[in-house]
Structures are given as structure tokens and as C-alpha cells.
Amino acid sequence: MTYEQIQPLLPPRVSVHVDEVRCQVEASAFAPLVEKLSKEAGLPVSLVYATDDRVQENTFGVHAVLSLDEESRWLVISTSVEESNAQYPSLTASVMAAHWYERYLQDMFGITPEGHPDPRRLVHHENIPEGTHPLRKDFAWDTKLDHAQIPYPMHHVEGEGIYEIPVGPIHAGIIEPGHFRFNVAGERIITLEGKLFFTHKGVEKLLEGKTPEEALPFIERLSGDMAASHALAFCQAVEKISGTKVPERAQALRVAFCELERLTMHIHDLANIAGMGTGYTLMAANGFRVKERLVRLSQSLLGNRFWRGAIVPGGVTRNWTMDECAHVKAVATEAVKEIQDLVAMAMQSDGLRERLETSGVLTHEAAVAYGAVGLPARASGVMRDVRLVHPYAIYAELPWKFVCATQGDVYARYRCRVDELAVSLDVLLAALDLYPETDVTTPIDLKDGVGIGAVESWRGEVLTVVHLKDGKIERCMPRDPSFCNWALFGELGPGNIVPDFPLCNKSLNLSYSGTDM
Amino acid sequence: MITILMLIIQVILVLLIAPFVTGLIRWFKARLQGRQGASPLLMYFALLTTLKKEHVISASRSWMFRFVPFMVLGVAVFLALSLPLVFSDGGIAHVDLFVLAGVLALSSVFLVFGGLDAATAFGGMGASREMTLAALIEPAVLTTFAAFATVAGSASVQSLFGQGMTALTHPALLLSFSALILITLAENARYPVDNPATHLELTMVHEAMVLEYSGPYLAMLEYASSIKLTVFLLVLGNLVWIKPEMYLDAPTIGLGVLGVLVSVCVGSFVLALLESSMAKMRFFRMQEYMSIAFFLALSGLILILVV
Numbered sequence: 001m002t003y004e005q006i007q008p009l010l011p012p013r014v015s016v017h018v019d020e021v022r023c024q025v026e027a028s029a030f031a032p033l034v035e036k037l038s039k040e041a042g043l044p045v046s047l048v049y050a051t052d053d054r055v056q057e058n059t060f061g062v063h064a065v066l067s068l069d070e071e072s073r074w075l076v077i078s079t080s081v082e083e084s085n086a087q088y089p090s091l092t093a094s095v096m097a098a099h100w101y102e103r104y105l106q107d108m109f110g111i112t113p114e115g116h117p118d119p120r121r122l123v124h125h126e127n128i129p130e131g132t133h134p135l136r137k138d139f140a141w142d143t144k145l146d147h148a149q150i151p152y153p154m155h156h157v158e159g160e161g162i163y164e165i166p167v168g169p170i171h172a173g174i175i176e177p178g179h180f181r182f183n184v185a186g187e188r189i190i191t192l193e194g195k196l197f198f199t200h201k202g203v204e205k206l207l208e209g210k211t212p213e214e215a216l217p218f219i220e221r222l223s224g225d226m227a228a229s230h231a232l233a234f235c236q237a238v239e240k241i242s243g244t245k246v247p248e249r250a251q252a253l254r255v256a257f258c259e260l261e262r263l264t265m266h267i268h269d270l271a272n273i274a275g276m277g278t279g280y281t282l283m284a285a286n287g288f289r290v291k292e293r294l295v296r297l298s299q300s301l302l303g304n305r306f307w308r309g310a311i312v313p314g315g316v317t318r319n320w321t322m323d324e325c326a327h328v329k330a331v332a333t334e335a336v337k338e339i340q341d342l343v344a345m346a347m348q349s350d351g352l353r354e355r356l357e358t359s360g361v362l363t364h365e366a367a368v369a370y371g372a373v374g375l376p377a378r379a380s381g382v383m384r385d386v387r388l389v390h391p392y393a394i395y396a397e398l399p400w401k402f403v404c405a406t407q408g409d410v411y412a413r414y415r416c417r418v419d420e421l422a423v424s425l426d427v428l429l430a431a432l433d434l435y436p437e438t439d440v441t442t443p444i445d446l447k448d449g450v451g452i453g454a455v456e457s458w459r460g461e462v463l464t465v466v467h468l469k470d471g472k473i474e475r476c477m478p479r480d481p482s483f484c485n486w487a488l489f490g491e492l493g494p495g496n497i498v499p500d501f502p503l504c505n506k507s508l509n510l511s512y513s514g515t516d517m
Numbered sequence: 518m519i520t521i522l523m524l525i526i527q528v529i530l531v532l533l534i535a536p537f538v539t540g541l542i543r544w545f546k547a548r549l550q551g552r553q554g555a556s557p558l559l560m561y562f563a564l565l566t567t568l569k570k571e572h573v574i575s576a577s578r579s580w581m582f583r584f585v586p587f588m589v590l591g592v593a594v595f596l597a598l599s600l601p602l603v604f605s606d607g608g609i610a611h612v613d614l615f616v617l618a619g620v621l622a623l624s625s626v627f628l629v630f631g632g633l634d635a636a637t638a639f640g641g642m643g644a645s646r647e648m649t650l651a652a653l654i655e656p657a658v659l660t661t662f663a664a665f666a667t668v669a670g671s672a673s674v675q676s677l678f679g680q681g682m683t684a685l686t687h688p689a690l691l692l693s694f695s696a697l698i699l700i701t702l703a704e705n706a707r708y709p710v711d712n713p714a715t716h717l718e719l720t721m722v723h724e725a726m727v728l729e730y731s732g733p734y735l736a737m738l739e740y741a742s743s744i745k746l747t748v749f750l751l752v753l754g755n756l757v758w759i760k761p762e763m764y765l766d767a768p769t770i771g772l773g774v775l776g777v778l779v780s781v782c783v784g785s786f787v788l789a790l791l792e793s794s795m796a797k798m799r800f801f802r803m804q805e806y807m808s809i810a811f812f813l814a815l816s817g818l819i820l821i822l823v824v
Contacts, residue, residue: 165638165719172716186645187800279712279720279797285550351709352796498642499720499800 001041003071009036018240019390020452021068022076027088030079034064035094043068043075044384045371047463048091048101049477050109052137053080060086060111064098065452065463069389074452087112097371100487108135108204123197123516126152134205141205155193157183162190165498169198176512180489184498192493192501194486196515203517207476212238212313212446212466215473219464220308223480223514225265227308228257229457230478230514233464235313236392237453241468244444248435250315251393256328257316258393259428261307262458263332264294266417266424267339269509273414274346277503278355283346290342293335297328315441325432336425343418356411359496360504363408366491374460374481376488376508379416380408386456394434398427410507446471457481459511480514523763524598526770527607530777531597531751535743536560538750538781543714545789560743567736575729578634585631586730586737592624593744601679602751603773604763608679613672614662621658621704624745625651628738632726639718643725646800650710650722653807654703657696660814664693667821684756689820694756696814699806701749705742708791709798709806720797747781750788754780 003021010033014023025033037043047065054060059080066075081088090113091098102113103122110133113119124132129148133139156164162185169177179195203222207215212234219234220227232254239246246254271287274280295305301324302309310316320328346352362372367380377384381404387395388402403419405412446468453464460481467474485508492504540560547554574582599617601608625647632644662677668687669676676682684694703710706723715721718728727738754776761772798806 163638163641165642167718172718274796276717279708279715280795281546281714282550282793285547285552289551349794349796351798354802355796355799497800501719502717 001043001068001070003068003073006037006041006043006068006075009033009041017449017451018243019073020076020450021073022078022450024078024080027062027079027081030062030064030077031089031091031094034066034077034091034098037066037075037077038095038097044368045091045095045097046074046461047465047477047479048098048105049465049479050105050111050135051467051475052109052135054083055137058083060109062088062105062111063465064091065465067389069384072390074390076450076452081111086110087114089114090116092116092118096369097484100483107133109133110136121150121152123200124150125195125197126150134202137208139205141202152195154181154195155183155191157190159185161185169195178512180501182493182498182501187497187499189493189496189498189501192489194489196486196512198516199513200516201513204475204477207473209472211471212444212468212473215476216312219476219478222478222517223482223511224306225268225511226261226457226459226462226480226514227306228254228261228311229455229459229462230464230480231308231311232258232393233453233455233462234466234476234478235311235453236455237451237464237466238313238446238468239444239451240453241449241451241466242444242447244314244442246315247439247442248394249319249438250440250442252431252434253316253320253440254311255393255395255398255431256428257307257310258455258457259424259431260294260298260328260332262424263336263421263428264291264298264307265458265509266421267291267294267335269417269506270339270343270414270421272509273356273410273503273506274343274352277410277506278352280346280349280352283342286342287339290335290339293331297331301328312441314444315439317441319436319440320432322436325436329429329432332425332428336421339421340418353411355500355503356414357409359410359500360492360507361407361409361495362488362492364406366488367408370487370491371484372488373484374456375416375420375458376413376485377460378404379412381406384461386454386461390454392455394431395427397434398430399423400427410503413507459509459514460485478517480511480517482510482512482515485510486515519763519765522765523604523607524609526773527603528594528598530774531602531747532594532744534777534781535740535747536564538747538785539743541782541785542789542792545786546714546793549789549793564736564740567739568733570732572732572734574731575635577636581630582634582729583734585627585634586734586741588627589624589631590737590741590744592620592627593741593748595620596748597744599674600748600752601675601755601760602748603760603777604769605679605681605755605760606675606762608675610673610675612674614659614666614674614677615672617674618655618658618662622651622655624741628723628726631730632728635729637729639721639725639728642719643722643728646722647726650703650803650807653804654700654810657807657810657814658700658704660811660818661693661696661700664690664814664818664821667818678752678755679760681759682756683759687821689817689824690756692813692817692820694753696810696817697753697756699810699813701753702791703807703810705746705749707746707788709795710803712797750784751777751780753784 043066046067051061063078107123165182168179177198183191220231268291275284298307362380364381367377401423455462464478466476540557544554544557599609599612629644632640665677666672711722760776761769
């Protein structure tokens with residue numbers, strides 16, 4: 001679909017800024033328009049978020065971000081609702097991908113998506129009193145809440161031989177808190193539902209009123225394993241609003257940081273899925289050792305183990321010397337070679353292959369309907385990658401290749417990671433040689449406005465929307481790919497047996513912290 | 518008199534080295550996977566530490582919960598006593614293969630009671646899995662024992678696993694011996710049936726049943742697992758090389774102790790190698806594993822009866 005083709009569907013007045021097309025519609029026309037664009041024109045709904053515009057316009061804004069993949073443009077459909085009648089016809093009734101976003105804005109803003117098929121609370125647990133809407137501007141960030149007791153019902157199946165297994169929020173092993181509720185017949189999973197948001201940090205609220213420089217540390221700490229990707233998405237949004245042109249060398253180094261992060265975490269996942277998921281412990285013991293090399297590389301270059309603190313608005317903090325580039329190349333090449341050897345050995349094990357194949361199948365239809373992003377979606381045949389549909393930094397000049405599979409099982413996701421590892425190394429090596437002599441930072445002249453930054457992290461599409469006003473952040477929603485993918489468990493879990501669930505879980509490796517802004 | 522003395526030597530030796538065997542397997546596994554590994558003696562300290570900790574027991578438990586650790590440990594000690602482990606004619610003469618199979622099942626059943634009594638989802642899940650596995654392995658256990666008994670011409674465990682019996686006594690016993698190895702893995706919750714090192718509640722079998730135990734009870738259950746594993750390794754060792762007949766002098770006792778140490782070291786290494794080179798089997802493939810064990814045992818028995 002090109003913009004020409006969908007233009008007749010849009011209202012006559014649209015505003016265009018760089019690659020973003022924005023238009024405003026009535027609340028009653030909002031859902032039908034987005035549905036038409038999503039169903040008839042096939043544009044994926046990438047984000048739905050709300051803003052509190054009561055100071056300026058006395059209304060709340062609800063915005064749906066759709067991606068015009070073919071022309072690498074974003075289409076933002078906005079509507080506004082009055083505080084006295086804060087509701088609009090729900091999108092989710094027809095567009096499945098909006099289901100969590102609408103529950104989210106219902107909790108955070110008190111805007112009711114009318115006719116939402118599943119209007120339960122999402123972020124707010126039992127203890128949050130009715131009428132608490134933290135992202136409204138008149139809600140102070142340090143408000144002390146009373147302790148309420150409001151039911152938080154979860155899916156429940158009844159019948160002979162059906163039983164429930166509650167797992168978490170405290171898990172064995174060192175992982176984040178999340179509660180999972182299995183309804184099981186024998187070992188076979190019938191329904192599976194997660195309850196997350198145990199560690200809400202209020203990042204969105206804290207970002208408001210901060211300058212981009214002040215906000216960056218919060219963004220980087222959203223999810224520890226994708227600090228570079230989140231920082232890049234945020235910086236790109238700010239730079240787009242201000243019309244800043246980032247120097248080529250900085251863009252090359254930004255690619256290098258993101259690819260190093262991707263290498264680190266893909267190595268982790270390859271070790272974790274095969275090693276911890278199936279009990280093939282040899283792979284875990286050695287894979288984590290290989291990962292440690294890259295983590296230490298980050299430590300030696302940046303002073304932290306998370307590829308954090310390098311990407312800043314306007315560029316990167318410093319250029320690398322030739323020696324440092326050579327060192328990075330050597331370590332990364334060695335690590336990738338070592339993990340490839342390990343994977344080659346592990347794949348010789350029939351027992352391991354047997355565990356991975358046919359486990360946790362995510363069908364193509366489900367991946368599209370739920371708006372799945374990143375590697376899990378690509379392993380189910382969804383042909384989307386931000387580097388393909390919204391090219392950023394200098395990926396266009398690099399030997400980047402699209403990786404996908406069609407089976408949608410754990411093995412497909414595993415193979416995709418293996419393939420992407422090789423591509424990622426090629427991209428990294430090429431990026432380090434690009435434009436070695438140019439500047440790496442440029443001053444930013446902050447302007448007011450709205451911008452979308454998108455980055456394909458190792459986990460999937462990071463989408464950060466930033467609203468700037470007077471050099472300060474008015475509203476910022478850094479959407480982690482996990483937010484789109486958590487609900488997939490309800491699809492890929494049922495039909496599997498309970499002992500295979502940890503394997504399915506590891507094959508997605510979603511962030512609790514990134515979802516729980 | 519000498520029988521009783523030798524029995525005391527056997528039980529002390531087995532109870533003494535049991536934690537070492539568990540530690541040794543972990544150490545071998547660590548080394549095989551390229552890790553440094555904790556000392557094989559760590560298990561002694563771990564057991565002592567657990568023993569010193571307090572119980573946390575929910576008020577809704579019945580007396581069964583407290584009874585289970587004693588029962589399971591009791592069965593383990595009984596195994597250490599009754600089988601010919603150090604000397605080829607050691608053990609208790611009147612224990613036959615049906616008693617042995619029954620006692621093994623008894624231990625499983627009480628573990629299951631312990632898991633169910635907790636009334637938690639994980640305990641019940643582990644219990645249901647354990648019962649499934651126990652039902653699947655039971656025919657293989659009896660058939661294997663029957664094959665050995667047929668060759669020995671007696672049902673007593675002394676003639677089954679001692680008194681000059683090896684896996685080569687009758688060619689068909691090699692099949693039964695292979696079945697016994699598979700049974701050993703299944704009975705002791707090792708790979709590919711269960712993962713003894715897992716931290717994932719959802720995949721556990723044995724660990725899920727003991728999840729609610731803490732303090733001294735947990736120590737008892739873990740000690741019982743160690744003893745049971747040691748006994749199985751020693752029985753397998755018995756069938757590979759012949760142990761000395763009991764006689765009260767230093768060389769004979771020395772030879773017996775040496776045989777035990779060699780058995781557990783070789784057994785631990787093979788087990789560690791196995792566990793480092795394969796993934797745990799999918800739970801719904803267990804019936805295939807158990808069928809292999811059963812048909813190995815059955816072929817052995819048929820060959821012995823026919824040839």
C-alpha cells in the first residue's frame with residue numbers, strides 16, 4: 001500500500017513531518033478508520049497510546065500509530081475525548097493488536113475503550129484503588145496510595161481432571177517477577193495467562209518535565225539487556241523533532257553498539273534455550289562463558305556491563321581509536337566463532353533437536369493478529385524488521401540481511417538467532433570501518449513537536465514516541481517489544497505440556513522490566 | 518557373627534560414602550562441562566547445614582508429611598543393608614527379588630504421599646509424574662530381576678547380584694544388564710528421565726515432591742537419594758567385576774572397600790558423561806524410554822528361558 005492509495009480514507013487535513021503523517025478524527029470515527037487501514041490496507045498497528053492534553057485543549061488524546069511499510073512512513077491517527085465523557089469505541093473489537101494498549105491506557109489515563117472484549121485491569125493489581133490514573137498530569141508522582149482489595153480475575157477453566165498451577169511471581173533462579181496461571185488437563189496446557197507489572201517503576205511519569213539529557217538515563221535503564229537500543233530509539237525521536245543530522249561516524253558507531261548488544265544477547269539466548277531450557281547443560285556452561293567475553297568488552301569500553309552510556313542525543317560520546325576497533329573486531333569474531341562451534345555440536349544431539357522442534361508453535365495468523373514483533377514474529381513468517389521497513393542509522397550502507405523462518409516453533413526461533421548472529425557480526429565489522437575520520441557528535445537545537453523513533457533491537461521493534469515542549473518532555477512512551485509479545489503466551493502455550501513451558505518461555509526471552517515501565 | 522560384623526562394615530561404608538558419590542557426580546559434570554566445580558566433599562557440608570536449619574511446615578499438613586522422610590530414609594538404609602554390596606555374599610540372605618521390588622515401590626509411594634500432603638500445585642504435579650513413571654518402570658524392574666533370578670536359580674538378592682554373578686554369566690544377561698542401567702537412571706531421577714539439577718519447578722519430578730520440605734527433613738530426603746544412588750551404582754559394579762567373599766582379615770576387607778570405591782568412581786563418571794552429553798527427554802516420550810527398558814529385560818528373560 002502506498003500513501004496515494006490510502007489517502008482517500010484519511011480526513012482532508014493531514015500534517016506531515018519528515019516520515020510521519022498525522023491526522024485528527026472524531027472519537028466515533030477513530031476505530032472505524034484504524035480498522036479500515038489495518039484490515040483493508042493491511043497496515044500493522046504498531047502502537048496505541050494516550051496523552052493528557054487537558055491544559056491546552058481540555059481533552060485527552062488517543063493516538064494510533066500505523067506503519068506504512070512500503071514507503072517507510074508512519075501514520076498517526078489521533079482523536080480526543082473529553083474528561084467528562086472519557087470514552088471512545090474500542091479498537092480491540094476488530095484489531096487484536098490493540099488489546100493491551102487499550103487496557104493500559106484505561107488503567108493509566110482512565111479513558112474507557114468502549115466495547116473492549118477484555119476490559120479487565122492490566123497494570124493495576126488488586127491493591128490499587130479505583131480511580132487511580134497515574135499518567136494524568138494532575139497525579140503527583142509521589143502520591144501514597146491506599147491499599148485496596150479489588151478483584152483481579154484470571155482465566156479459569158473448570159471440569160473433571162482440570163487443575164490450576166499458579167507459578168510465581170517469585171521464581172526459582174534469578175529472574176524478574178511475573179505470575180503465570182496454567183489451567184491444565186494432566187500435563188497438557190489448556191489456557192495460560194500471565195500477570196505482570198509487579199515492579200512498576202513509573203518511568204513514563206518520571207520522564208515528564210525532564211530535558212532529553214536528563215531523561216536518557218531513565219530510558220537506558222528500562223530494560224537492562226537492551227540499553228543501547230532503547231537509547232537509540234529515544235535519541236532518534238528527539239533528533240527527528242529537532243531536525244538534527246547526526247554525523248556518519250556516530251551513526252556507524254550506533255549501529256556497532258546495537259549489533260554488539262544483539263551479539264551479546266543472542267549468544268545468551270542460544271546458550272539459555274539449549275542449555276537451561278532442555279537441560280543440555282554443556283551448552284549453558286560454555287555459552288555463558290562466551291557471552292561473558294562480550295560483557296567484559298562492554299566493561300572495558302564503557303565502564304559498565306550493559307552497553308550503556310554510549311549513545312546520546314546528537315551522536316555518541318566518543319569515537320573509538322583504531323586499536324579499540326581492532327580489539328572489538330577480534331573479541332566479537334572470536335566469540336561468534338566459538339558459539340557457532342558450540343551450536344554446531346549441540347545440533348548433533350537428536351535429543352536436543354527433538355525438544356526444540358514442534359514445541360511452542362506460534363502460527364503466522366496469531367503472530368499477525370497479536371501484532372507480534374521481532375524475532376518471534378519473523379520465525380513465524382512475518383516479514384517485518386525495522387531495518388527493512390523503516391531504515392535508520394546507516395543500515396542501508398551495510399551488508400545487512402533479513403532473517404526469517406516459517407515453522408514458528410522453538411527450533412525456528414533458535415535457527416533465526418543462529419542466522420542473525422552471523423549477519424550481525426558482518427554488520428558490526430563493516431560498520432566499524434565506515435567514515436573513521438568524521439565527527440561523532442553534533443549539538444542539538446531542541447524544537448517543540450512530536451517524533452517517533454524506531455529501532456530493531458535484538459528482542460524486536462522498540463518504538464519510542466516523544467512529545468517535546470519548551471525543551472522538556474511533555475510525554476514519552478518508550479514501547480518495549482516485550483509489550484507486544486507477552487500476550488503471545490496465551491497462543492503458543494496451549495497444546496504444549498507443562499514441562500516444555502520453560503523452553504517456550506526462554507525461546508521468546510521477554511523483558512518484565514521493559515513492559516513494566 | 519562374622520556375617521553381622523561384615524554387615525556393619527557394609528552399612529557404615531555405604532552410608533559414609535553416599536554424599537561423596539552425589540558430590541563426585543556433580544564435580545565430574547562440572548569438569549566435563551568446562552567448569553571449575555565445587556569440591557566433591559561439599560555435599561557433606563550441605564547436608565550438615567541443612568540438618569542444622571529449622572523446619573518450615575505449614576499448619577495444614579497431616580502426620581504423613583513428617584512420617585515420609587523417615588520412611589524414605591528407612592528404605593534407603595534397608596537397601597544399603599540387604600544387598601550384597603561390599604562382599605559377594607554380604608547382605609541379608611532372606612531378602613528376595615519381590616521384597617526388593619516392593620521396597621523400591623514403597624519408597625516411591627511414600628514420596629508421592631509427601632508431595633500430595635503439601636496440597637500445593639507443584640507437589641501434586643510431581644506426584645502425578647512420579648506415579649506415571651513408577652507404573653511404567655515397574656514391569657521392567659520385575660522382568661529384569663526375574664532374568665537374573667532365572668540364571669542364578671534362586672530368588673535371593675545374594676545370588677542375584679553377588680556370589681560370582683556378572684553380566685557375562687549368561688550371554689543374554691547383557692540385555693538385562695542394559696535394562697538395569699535404564700532402571701537405575703529412572704529410579705534415581707537422573708537424565709534423561711528427570712533433571713536432578715533443575716531450578717525450573719515446572720519440569721521437576723523428584724524435586725517437585727520434596728519442594729515443601731526444609732531443614733532436617735530435607736536433609737534426610739537428600740541423604741536417602743544419595744544412598745539409593747550409591748546402592749544402585751554398587752549393584753551395577755557387582756555385575757561387572759566379582760567381589761571377594763567375606764572373610765575377616767585385612768586384605769579381604771581392603772579388597773572389598775577398594776571394589777566399592779572403584780565402582781562408585783567409575784559409575785559416577787559414566788553418569789556424569791551421560792548427563793553432560795544429552796538433553797532431558799520430553800516428558801511425553803517417557804513411555805518410549807520405559808518400553809525400551811522393558812523389552813530389553815523381556816528379551817533377556819526369554820533368551821535365558823529358551824537357550
